[in-house]
Amino acid sequence: MEASDRELMGRLARGDRDALAPLMERHSRRVHRIALAYLRNVDDALDVVQDTFVKAFEHAARWNADSEVAPWLARIAVNQSIDRYRREKRRRASFEPLAEGDHHESLSSQLPSPEARASGSETSLRIAAALRSLPERQRAVFVLRHYEELSLEEIAGILEMRLGTVKSSLHRAIHEMRRRLQGLRA
Amino acid sequence: MSLRSLLHERWRTRVSLLAAGCLEGGEQQATLLHLDACGECRREHEAALAMLETLAADPARDAELPVPVEFLVTRVEARVAALTRSRGFRWARLAYSLAVAAALFVVLPWILPPLVPPVVDRVVKRTVEPVAPIAVEPVAMDDAALRRVERTVAREQAVRYLSEAQDVLMTVASTPRSCLLEDRHLDLSEESRRSRELVSRRALLVALDDDSVASARLVIDDVDHVLREVARLDPCANPEAVARVQQQMEQDRLLMKIRLMSRELVG
Numbered sequence: 001m002e003a004s005d006r007e008l009m010g011r012l013a014r015g016d017r018d019a020l021a022p023l024m025e026r027h028s029r030r031v032h033r034i035a036l037a038y039l040r041n042v043d044d045a046l047d048v049v050q051d052t053f054v055k056a057f058e059h060a061a062r063w064n065a066d067s068e069v070a071p072w073l074a075r076i077a078v079n080q081s082i083d084r085y086r087r088e089k090r091r092r093a094s095f096e097p098l099a100e101g102d103h104h105e106s107l108s109s110q111l112p113s114p115e116a117r118a119s120g121s122e123t124s125l126r127i128a129a130a131l132r133s134l135p136e137r138q139r140a141v142f143v144l145r146h147y148e149e150l151s152l153e154e155i156a157g158i159l160e161m162r163l164g165t166v167k168s169s170l171h172r173a174i175h176e177m178r179r180r181l182q183g184l185r186a
Numbered sequence: 187m188s189l190r191s192l193l194h195e196r197w198r199t200r201v202s203l204l205a206a207g208c209l210e211g212g213e214q215q216a217t218l219l220h221l222d223a224c225g226e227c228r229r230e231h232e233a234a235l236a237m238l239e240t241l242a243a244d245p246a247r248d249a250e251l252p253v254p255v256e257f258l259v260t261r262v263e264a265r266v267a268a269l270t271r272s273r274g275f276r277w278a279r280l281a282y283s284l285a286v287a288a289a290l291f292v293v294l295p296w297i298l299p300p301l302v303p304p305v306v307d308r309v310v311k312r313t314v315e316p317v318a319p320i321a322v323e324p325v326a327m328d329d330a331a332l333r334r335v336e337r338t339v340a341r342e343q344a345v346r347y348l349s350e351a352q353d354v355l356m357t358v359a360s361t362p363r364s365c366l367l368e369d370r371h372l373d374l375s376e377e378s379r380r381s382r383e384l385v386s387r388r389a390l391l392v393a394l395d396d397d398s399v400a401s402a403r404l405v406i407d408d409v410d411h412v413l414r415e416v417a418r419l420d421p422c423a424n425p426e427a428v429a430r431v432q433q434q435m436e437q438d439r440l441l442m443k444i445r446l447m448s449r450e451l452v453g
Contacts, residue, residue, distance in 0.1 A: 024262065174206060174234050
């Protein structure tokens with residue numbers, strides 16, 4: 001019989017590295033989807049998958065045995081995605097000095113690379129640009145709702161936000177996405 | 187903001203949540219009734235639904251992992267192992283430093299006075315006593331120790347060989363680059379070259395007759411076989427030929443075998 005997520009987490013907390021493989025086998029696709037939807041970059045998303053499970057191993061002892069493993073991993077994945085996004089933003093900013101107050105808009109509207117243009121459809125690129133324009137937490141709420149189809153309560157738990165804040169964040173995100181994707185048809 | 191627009195803003199939030207499928211029961215009914223009465227909110231609702239429909243076609247929604255999970259597992263395990271080692275090393279170093287400091291604290295008061303004799307004594311002794319020749323004794327290493335060193339080296343060589351092969355095969359298994367010279371072909375020139383190199387270096391790299399790596403012999407044979415296939419691929423490889431190699435690797439669960447064997451050899 002296969003070990004449950006809880007058993008695997010227990011083993012991980014005791015430093016048993018063999019528990020990593022089955023845990024990754026079960027959850028890495030979902031973690032990857034979250035990271036990819038958030039970052040819109042295949043390489044960065046793969047790095048986030050690895051970072052998420054390394055963090056899970058490091059902090060397994062802090063995992064609350066009464067809670068589910070999937071939301072806990074989703075929380076790590078979102079935080080890792082936000083960290084990576086910030087690092088990338090800082091890196092770009094250091095290479096391309098921008099006028100005060102222009103950072104957010106300029107970074108979000110950057111043109112995709114020639115490779116991305118060749119490989120991605122117009123729809124995908126416009127969605128990526130629109131998602132990048134959202135503030136970090138709003139984007140996380142939107143991704144978890146529309147890419148992972150989680151309930152608002154689950155999102156509130158994962159992001160450690162109040163339910164009311166999740167609702168207003170989702171509303172603002174939908175409003176902004178609608179504005180940016182106006183005229184685009186699937 | 188007037189009270190009316192404030193109230194309307196609350197409706198707009200509910201309209202967004204309705205479009206997102208997040209409203210239920212009474213709240214859902216109330217919002218639907220409001221939509222019947224408010225043209226502005228109805229238009230917003232329709233626009234939000236259209237946007238979400240567009241979003242449903244985003245390929246990122248159903249994205250699969252572009253590399254086998256085993257690839258990621260191997261990488262994560264290596265990072266975790268390094269982390270554990272560095273942690274253990276940090277603690278060991280700290281414990282060692284503390285032990286040395288404690289020993290010096292206890293021992294120094296006894297040994298310092300005899301080590302620092304009066305200056306006059308030292309001068310007299312230096313003139314009187316001739317310097318004794320330093321005796322160099324050959325370092326003796328028994329057979330068992332030598333054998334241990336040999337086994338460690340053999341295992342390290344096998345692990346290095348598997349690690350290099352793994353790097354090559356990962357690229358073949360995941361997403362090879364498109365070839366710039368030929369349309370719809372894959373650029374595996376580097377992997378092909380490295381495979382040839384590994385195949386020719388195998389005899390030098392791996393002492394397969396050594397007992398300590400005997401368990402790895404079958405895996406290394408499988409790896410060698412696939413590396414030969416990769417080495418035979420054209421630099422601008424036909425995707426079907428690459429797919430055959432990928433299929434063989436998948437059937438053999440080769441990447442997983444490499445991972446498990448490497449771990450076993452590392453111990």
